Structure formats: structure tokens, C-alpha cells
Amino acid sequence: MKTIRVGGVPEHFNLPWHLCREEGDFEYEKLNVEWRDFPDGTGAMNKALRNGEIDVAVILTEGIIKDISAGNPSRIIQEYIASPLIWGIHVAADSRYQDISQLQGTKAAISRNGSGSQLMAYVNAENESWDIDELQFEIVGDIKGAVAALQEDRAQYFMWERFTTKPLVDNGTFRRVAHCPTPWSCFVVAATENFIKNNELELEKMLGVLNAKSVSLKETENIENIFAARYDQKLEDIREWLNLTTWSQQQISEEEVQKVQDTLYGLKLIDEKLLNFKYYF
Template structure:
């Protein structure tokens, strides 16, 4: 997503908070965070192969993780898991995991079933159909302490079309409010038809999701928690960037 921003294939993106923060902190200066889309944190399921020897998180230290790409949420969350489990050390040569970057979800599921990788991490409800079918096995979950998705805009958009950006954020906010207002009927059916999920799972998902009431607002505290957690997990090197260096404040000032 950030690569598409760099190439100017897109002007505005909705992406995982941790990926956006990590990218800017590592020098991706072609975009800024401009708003919050989903305030609720994302729950990541931890999955292994259907016949894997792993039956709990406890045995995952020093194993191979299937990820989509380096720097992606599936990569970053592995370090957050290691931090929460106390597996990180101060020795930079002591790698907690090895990684296989496989580009897509299907390849990650195949990797754990062939024992090429030990586990992968992916959003809970997206993975649930494959848990239900028995294709892969769920052994745990992890929820980071920050909002799931934020908006990021190319710096050219911020410099030359900031009012258009604000109108776009306002329109998206109105659409999401309408979507949630209709969740008892039309929105549930829309998700079922679009993603081929069963009704029970869709209604469970609606209980967990919480869209921002102000899409142009970004919590400085949320960004600080993200930065500090990523530093602690070894994804970023200290001291990292302060929240004001991650966000374009002129967007919020237009509200």
C-alpha cells in the first residue's frame, strides 16, 4: 500500500496503523497519517498447520513465521507476540524468529500445512473460515494496543489538495456511519454476499468493529503507544519519531 503511494498509483490509503507508523519511522517520507478509520484494535489469529506439532503459543519461540511481506502487519505482529511472551533479548544476533515472505494468504496457509513454516498471523474473522473447515488450526490470538486502520495521504495531496482530502474523509465518515446504522439488515447481508461469510460470523464481527466518529482525528497517545511498542519489539530502533512527525496536522485543523 505504501509502495503504491510512493509510485503515485494512489493518493489516499487505508492501512494498518503499525505498518504506516513503522514505514514513516524508517524513512518513508512520501506520505503522512491524516486520520483514523477503525478505532477498535485488530485481533490477529495465530494459526498453524492442521496437523502441526504446535498446539499452543508456548512452543513457537525460535520457529519460522509465514508472512505476507517484510514490514507488513503479519511481520510486525510476530515481534509484538515475542515481546508479550518475553522471548526478546538484548542480543541482536539472537533472532527470535526466521521468516518466509510469501506474498499472499493462500501461500501462508500452504506453508504451515507443508511444514515449511510453523505459524502465521492474520485477522481473526478472515482466517475463521479456514479454522472452521480444518484447513489450518487456531492456537491463540493477539490484540495490539492501538487502532486497527488509519488513513495515509501522499504529501503532494497534502500540499496541493488538502481541502479535497478533507471532503473525502468527511464522505467516507458519512458512509461508514450509514453502514453501521443499517447493520441489522442491509449491511449484514452485504458483508455476507461480498465475502461469503456466514451470518453468525458477520454479526460477531459487527460486535467488535468500531469506526472513528471523526475520521480526520488522530490520537497522539495511540501513535505514541504504537511507536513505543514497535521499539520495544525491535521493529524500530530507539528513539523513533514523536507523534507529531507521523501526522499531517493541517488536515485536522480544517475540522
């Protein structure tokens, strides 16, 4: 049985992976898919791919494209979530900042350098016509670190996926002042070039199992209740999120990758746009 080490965020998007593991779907194809949670997100997964700690990552589109441009020896093997990611822009509940315009010139909490939370801070600044050269960051590691940083005023705002942070808004830890959706599909599956070279058939089987699950996911009996219970979400929030979310079973398009590269290049986050981007399948 072939072992494939997969990393991803501990968020609701990745339920299809967990159901495939729990229900023995991967084992039926003689695959041992090991899962590792990365609560600190894309930057940590890119590092793990580079270091050979994982073989595959379910990772933010803009994050892996930026890191491949910087030399990460990995390739996108499939689009995973075709819909945009809706980032909430949060402040501490008792913060004096009431509107996104007031956050110009303040410090953003980010999980780490090169993370999705950092990249989207640049995208948001561009949307708001702020000077991106004046952006300031406080590295906090994960959501718990962000809570502490905002409460201690070491940072003034934090961008993270809207529904993941909704319980912290509901319980009065955070206050959301705005949203910032990605202008592209939000998650892809990436694998290291070394693993691809030696395990093409196994990767095809893994994606086949995953895609079969994601195609039928929304029709699964009581799926809304399963999501709500597992991820500590209100049922009405899960229903809204499911209506907004589309799982993909295709490779990401060249047009989508070009859109991401154009944005990253315009923000001076990559030095050049790759003409022959690294895809697989």
C-alpha cells in the same frame, strides 16, 4: 472530476469505501475514487505510496507509523478503525503444534518484510516473553502463500486477521491456537505528502463522504447479510465482528501514536521516536 487512487486490503473493514463508490456518493462530490486491492497487505501499500502508485492507503496503524519513521513521504490523515485488530495465530490443521508456547523457535509466515504480519509476530513474541532476536520468517506474499507454506512446513505459524481467516479454520485448512489483539486502533487513512499539498479540499471531501457512510453503516438495512455474502462469512461471525468493530471519523490521537512508537522502539523496529509525527487535518 478529480481522481484519487486508494489502496486497501480486500477485507470487510473496507465495505464503506465500496458502498460509497457503488452508490455514487463520491461522484456527487465530483470525485473519482479508484480502488486497488492489496491482498498482500501493509508492506505492499507502503511501497505503493512511496512509488506514487496510489495517493491514499487504508493501512495498519503500526505499519504506516513504522514506514513514516523510515522515510515514507506520507502522513496519517485520519483514524479509520478505532477498535483493535484481533490477529489469529494459525497452524496447519494437521500440525503437531497444539499450543502457542510450542511455537517458540519456529518460523512465522509473513506477507513481506515490514508487513503487519511481521510486526505483530514481534508483538506476540514480546507478549510471550520469547527472544525477539530469534524470530524467523518465511515471506509468502498473501494468504494463499501462507496456506502453501504451512502445509509444506516451510513455516509453522501464520498471523492474520481473525475473521478474514475464519473460513480457512472452518474448512479445516488452518487451526487457530491463539489470538493476539493489537494494543492500539488498527487502521488509519494515510496520503502522500505530494497529494496532500495539491489536493487538500478533495481529501476533505472524500473523508466527509466516507465518514457519513461509516457513521450510519451499522444501521443499514440487512447490513449483516451484506457483509456475510460479500466476504464469505457466517452470519454469526459477522455479528460478533460488528460488535467488536468501531469505525472512526476523527484524527488519531497523539497518545495512540506514542503508544505505537514506544512499542516499535522497544522491539528495535524503529531507530528513533519522532517527536513531531506527520499528521494532517
